[in-house]
Amino acid sequence: MNGLKQCQRGAMGLVAALPLLASSMAQVEEQTPPNVVVFLVDDLGYMDIGANNPDCFYDTPNIDRLAKSGMRFTDGYAANPVCSPTRYSLMTGKYPTRAEATNFFGGNRPATYKGAEMQHLMPLEEITLAQALKAKGYATFFAGKWHLGPTEEYWPQNRGFDINIGGHKAGGPYSGKGYFAPFENPQIKEESPEGEHLPARLARETAKFIQANKEGPFLAYLAFYSVHTPLMGRPDLVEKYEKKAGQVPGNEFGAEEQVWPVEKKREVRLLQKHAVYAAMVEAMDEAVGVVLKQLEESGLAGNTIVVFTSDNGGLSTSEGSPTSNLPLRGGKGWVYEGGIREPWIIRYPGITQPGAVSDELICSIDLFPTLASAAGAEVQHEIDGVDLLPALKGELLEKRPLYWHYPHYSNQGGIPGGAIRVGDYKLFENYEDGRVTLHNLKDDIGEQNDIAAQHPEKVKQMRAKLHAWYKTVDAKFLREKNGKQPWRP
Template identity: 45%
Template sequence: MKKTSLYFILLIVSFFSCEKPETKPNILFILVDDFGVKDLGFSGSEFYETPHIDQLASQSFVFTQGYANSRVCSPSRASIMTGKFTARHGITDWIGEKFGEDWREMQRHDKLLPANYVHSLSKDDTTIAEALKRNGYRTFFAGKWHLGSEGSYPEDHGFDINVAGWESGSPTGGYFSPFKNPKLENKVNGENLSMRLANETVHFMKQNGNQPFFAFLSFYAVHGPIQTTQDKWGKYQTKANAKELQEKGFKMERKLPIRQVQDNPVYGGLVESMDDAVGVVLQALKDLNLDKNTIVVFTSDNGGVSSGDSYSTSNLPFRGGKGYQWEGGIREPYFIYVPWENSNGK
């Protein structure tokens, strides 16, 4: 096994080995899509409400200079899975993006053309799921994958169970069922996607709490399409009006305007729904008496979308956002909760 493949295991196990329990710890990895470092109340947002994640952060080791390995999703996710830099695993852009002369079809006139890239996660690379599985862990994946098509899904890279992980980089049916996802059965019409993924994760923990497990909860949120309920939209619309934030403006950055203020009520509702789902999983750990032996990792795959797809959020004071190689595009919320360590958000 290559040394780079052990990066994550070394980080979360060996680094905290001084007082670790005799039994193997469970690992819950929570990955939020397109979530900016400033999108948490814990990190300074005065608009979005994320009480459950904030509480987790306050008890965790907080990495104040956490960075993604790429400004877009697929390369960053491949790095998380393998411990390799993008140039080594070869996925250097989001899978599905055009390259070479095809780039011109999108009316882009950059002098330099993007190079070709690997379009699926290589089976020659050891994933964290494969490494943990070899060491007696039951492995579970729920949510966004975006690391290849059929033949390169989570179950092909070490995960015993795969719920909703396939080739799409966004929720094809939106955030309310029917989901139009071949890896996710529709149950209740109008069901919230983030909560469904949380409930599937809880079900896995209930079924496998008697053995060490690795649960990778990979939210499609907060990737576009930006959607929320009427109630949550109304809450954040009222909040924006009260703060006189609504449509405070954008600033032009070379080719695209970039949102300068966190004032998007639809995005606020989407963020809160994701936080609600995180809360369900964390509460389940307590209810199942698994919280004392479960390491929880929380991070994102790239910066918040401040321009382009949905103009969702602002990453200020960091420049840019998703798709940009500036701080706003790669700076991430990143913290690790280790129950037998007293970190208090430091």
């Protein structure tokens, strides 16, 4: 009898627990998928944030706090050393070479040879990150620089974004008063107060969207025009950094970099002490802080993935050469580390550990599959990137090479070339004459010591992989000029 009573009590306990279990399951089923905020900064170098560079001249407290609350990647890359191609890769998960999107749109200047044939738009048949998330019920928002097509059918509002504030064909804030209102941007409809700062306006619009869509899920993609030229800073911040620059001793410029044309000399910036650029970096950081604060105030920080990165390296060899990427070699427009290694921070609540640091190799091609997976969106088309979830959990990614293809003469002086990174080794191939250099980045992050002669087998293996990849993505190369034929792989 006692056993029967115990059984009955057990059964009654189970029955009593069933509603609680059903309620818990319902909560899991009804849980909102993670919101997504992406910060994409234009021309921000790896060494331009305090989280990567303790001696950084620029104050970036909000970005640094983001790094402390998420995961910082030490070996994160852009898919290309200039803007449009990397933006294409972030939107599609593909290497830009697949679409012949190998230079900034509108740029293809000849020098010793003509640059490779290229497209100046992101093809309409491409499935974008915004379209993938929108199909899963996400509200989608874009603010800032787009630079992925010449006419409106190629702009954000026709590529999966519900709202577009400021995204059109231009590669910089070249209309109106530049970084200060009135902007005269065709995609900023409501006028700003006279003198309003562009990063502040974009952050305000992003925060407004977050508040209006706090029931989620949403994608907010803030692609700053900052810190691209024209070099224009807020007067109060410029004054601050002029005083700070006076305390930084030493020569601002030094060793010359190999550039085209050969007879033209370009010095590399050695010190970060450009007051206007510093003001632009801090103002961008303030804008990041506005958006992060809105997430906190809306109670959304615990269910929002935040990504912070850049589209190419810092501008160190032209157009005022406002920043230094040292110890990284080169900068924007170069396939050296200074042109392609980027700040990468990802905060994924419940997945990343606060203050975590990863040396896994990642690239802008990985944004699409990572966020699509987090949103539960199926990737049904061919992409090159991988889901970074294992790395975000602190695990190892499956080993893979990363590739770069830049068959153009950059207006920063960069020489046409390709590269492959396998583990610690990076091989650079000059497209003018086919010469290669090999560097062990673990020992030589500045790419100063060519060890190709000491490792002929490694050169052969890596070059074979690179050339096989060229065929896979149907890479195009330099074209003849004045009867002179360039090297061909």
